Amino acid sequence: SAIVIAVANQKGGVGKTTTVVNLGAGLAERGFRTLLVDFDPQGNASSGLNVDTSQLELTMSNVLLGTDPMDNCIEPTAEKNLFIAPSDMDLADAAMLVGSNQKYAFPQTLLRRAIESVSADFDYILIDCPPTLGLLTVNAFAAASTILAPVQCEYYALEGVRDLLSIVEQVRANINPALEIGYFLLTMQQATKLSKEVAADLRKTFGKKVFVTAVPRNVRLAEAPSVGKSILKFDTNSPGAKAYRKIAKELSHGCTPR
Amino acid sequence: SAIVIAVANQKGGVGKTTTVVNLGAGLAERGFRTLLVDFDPQGNASSGLNVDTSQLELTMSNVLLGTDPMDNCIEPTAEKNLFIAPSDMDLADAAMLVGSNQKYAFPQTLLRRAIESVSADFDYILIDCPPTLGLLTVNAFAAASTILAPVQCEYYALEGVRDLLSIVEQVRANINPALEIGYFLLTMQQATKLSKEVAADLRKTFGKKVFVTAVPRNVRLAEAPSVGKSILKFDTNSPGAKAYRKIAKELSHGCTPR
Numbered sequence: 001s002a003i004v005i006a007v008a009n010q011k012g013g014v015g016k017t018t019t020v021v022n023l024g025a026g027l028a029e030r031g032f033r034t035l036l037v038d039f040d041p042q043g044n045a046s047s048g049l050n051v052d053t054s055q056l057e058l059t060m061s062n063v064l065l066g067t068d069p070m071d072n073c074i075e076p077t078a079e080k081n082l083f084i085a086p087s088d089m090d091l092a093d094a095a096m097l098v099g100s101n102q103k104y105a106f107p108q109t110l111l112r113r114a115i116e117s118v119s120a121d122f123d124y125i126l127i128d129c130p131p132t133l134g135l136l137t138v139n140a141f142a143a144a145s146t147i148l149a150p151v152q153c154e155y156y157a158l159e160g161v162r163d164l165l166s167i168v169e170q171v172r173a174n175i176n177p178a179l180e181i182g183y184f185l186l187t188m189q190q191a192t193k194l195s196k197e198v199a200a201d202l203r204k205t206f207g208k209k210v211f212v213t214a215v216p217r218n219v220r221l222a223e224a225p226s227v228g229k230s231i232l233k234f235d236t237n238s239p240g241a242k243a244y245r246k247i248a249k250e251l252s253h254g255c256t257p258r
Numbered sequence: 259s260a261i262v263i264a265v266a267n268q269k270g271g272v273g274k275t276t277t278v279v280n281l282g283a284g285l286a287e288r289g290f291r292t293l294l295v296d297f298d299p300q301g302n303a304s305s306g307l308n309v310d311t312s313q314l315e316l317t318m319s320n321v322l323l324g325t326d327p328m329d330n331c332i333e334p335t336a337e338k339n340l341f342i343a344p345s346d347m348d349l350a351d352a353a354m355l356v357g358s359n360q361k362y363a364f365p366q367t368l369l370r371r372a373i374e375s376v377s378a379d380f381d382y383i384l385i386d387c388p389p390t391l392g393l394l395t396v397n398a399f400a401a402a403s404t405i406l407a408p409v410q411c412e413y414y415a416l417e418g419v420r421d422l423l424s425i426v427e428q429v430r431a432n433i434n435p436a437l438e439i440g441y442f443l444l445t446m447q448q449a450t451k452l453s454k455e456v457a458a459d460l461r462k463t464f465g466k467k468v469f470v471t472a473v474p475r476n477v478r479l480a481e482a483p484s485v486g487k488s489i490l491k492f493d494t495n496s497p498g499a500k501a502y503r504k505i506a507k508e509l510s511h512g513c514t515p516r
């Protein structure tokens with residue numbers, strides 16, 4: 001069944017959504033059936049792939065509440081092998097509800113059960129997390145086999161890694177003993193002293209867990225979501241597209257699907 | 259008493275903390291007694307001004323729980339007229355607790371009562387909000403006289419403004435009838451097509467509510483927090499310092515303190 005990866009970092013704006021969409025597209029291009037789970041009420045991964053949630057009957061909020069099976073909310077995208085389970089602000093209300101209603105005895109594992117029901121249909125499942133360490137992110141950590149943490153090459157982003165490690169420890173101790181941050185990805189890298197220092201610091205601390213490929217700052221990555229496409233389809237020769245293709249290759253260790 | 263401004267936008271990484279620290283420093287430099295309230299469990303505003311919360315007895319989590327008066331947790335910074343009420347990850351636990359414990363009948367207005375107790379000592383109080391629309395941000399909205407929303411000149415940041423407006427509407431209807439988004443600030447502006455489009459879009463929609471001055475993308479702004487200083491003290495002639503001085507002037511309409 002699928003390899004489930006939670007893309008998370010409570011620091012805001014570090015490239016979580018950009019990584020889910022474009023790494024997902026890179027895996028799909030290599031032939032892997034890839035599902036993106038938009039688990040952020042902002043719904044950026046959904047809108048970034050041209051999914052208009054106002055036209056949909058079901059989103060992940062219905063799945064979290066348990067009113068509908070996850071299978072029914074999965075949408076194809078314009079890119080082959082790439083699927084998405086979309087979200088919108090309703091997900092925030094659903095999270096508030098399952099977190100406070102005694103009917104849901106284990107609100108932390110609702111997503112895990114939903115993902116298990118579709119896992120056989122995919123090779124990779126990437127979960128886009130919101131910039132918090134609340135119930136939604138805990139759900140993603142309970143469902144995931146590993147975490148990929150994007151780290152912007154800036155001071156505040158490095159600080160946030162400590163807090164992330166302590167939450168992962170708690171989830172590991174309570175509901176998912178195998179969980180760890182398996183991957184760190186340097187994002188928005190520039191040729192500045194700060195950028196180089198942060199990159200060196202991260203590689204020194206986490207060694208091989210840091211992808212060899214870093215994502216350069218590339219305005220095309222910021223433009224692609226405004227036309228609802230991944231970078232691979234929007235500007236295939238851009239530095240951003242090249243980087244995410246290499247990262248998809250590194251993640252899948254060069255192998256192609258079954 | 260003080261003008262209380264919540265600096266908020268649930269989109270992550272748009273420059274909320276950078277604006278609180280540097281606009282705060284700009285107001286302090288103009289002679290206004292300025293208090294920064296770090297209301298984000300990441301504690302970036304605190305660490306960005308060299309406040310080591312592990313050495314402190316009190317932070318905003320104690321104030322939220324009601325165990326200590328806010329006055330006791332306010333720290334001076336190295337910059338004249340600039341003070342900070344610091345936070346760390348304990349604030350997330352405190353928010354979880356007051357949100358679920360029946361002892362706190364109105365958890366939404368805990369911060370408003372705390373800020374009222376110190377408001378007479380300051381001219382401006384800026385609240386740094388986390389990248390979510392949960393209880394902490396609702397508290398900031400209940401306490402504030404207005405909201406300043408930083409908007410990164412990128413696609414996703416513009417999308418988030420709609421969600422922000424709908425939460426503000428709810429807070430206005432329930433606990434703070436005068437609340438509105440009084441200011442929009444364009445951040446990380448570059449000479450790209452995307453940047454220009456987002457700026458034009460925002461000015462068309464919100465007109466005079468958008469600061470005339472936009473903050474340019476300037477790596478010195480990202481470097482300053484790693485030495486615990488505002489941009490004004492770190493690199494006084496940088497484009498970032500010039501921009502935040504102008505914004506402080508615009509905000510205070512050119513007048514100096516009482």
Ligand SMILES: Nc1ncnc2c1ncn2[C@@H]1O[C@H](COP(=O)(O)OP(=O)(O)OP(=O)(O)O)[C@@H](O)[C@H]1O
Binds near residue numbers: 017
């Ligand atoms: N390598 C890059 N180069 C340039 N811009 C980028 C890059 N990666 C992401 N961006 C842009 O930076 C902004 C933040 O990225 P993104 O929204 O993916 O971060 P996030 O971590 O998902 O944010 P949030 O915490 O709000 O969920 C977006 O406008 C995005 O388009």
Ligand SMILES: Nc1ncnc2c1ncn2[C@@H]1O[C@H](COP(=O)(O)OP(=O)(O)OP(=O)(O)O)[C@@H](O)[C@H]1O
Binds near residue numbers: 154272476
């Ligand atoms: N104008 C700018 N030019 C260059 N870098 C900037 C600028 N403004 C902010 N930054 C950097 O961009 C990153 C995001 O900014 P910041 O942390 O202030 O955003 P935020 O909205 O407070 O994030 P969060 O949602 O995590 O609270 C930080 O590393 C900061 O140093």
Ligand SMILES: [Mg+2]
Binds near residue numbers: 016018
């Ligand atoms: Mg995101």
Ligand SMILES: [Mg+2]
Binds near residue numbers: 276298302388
């Ligand atoms: Mg911040």
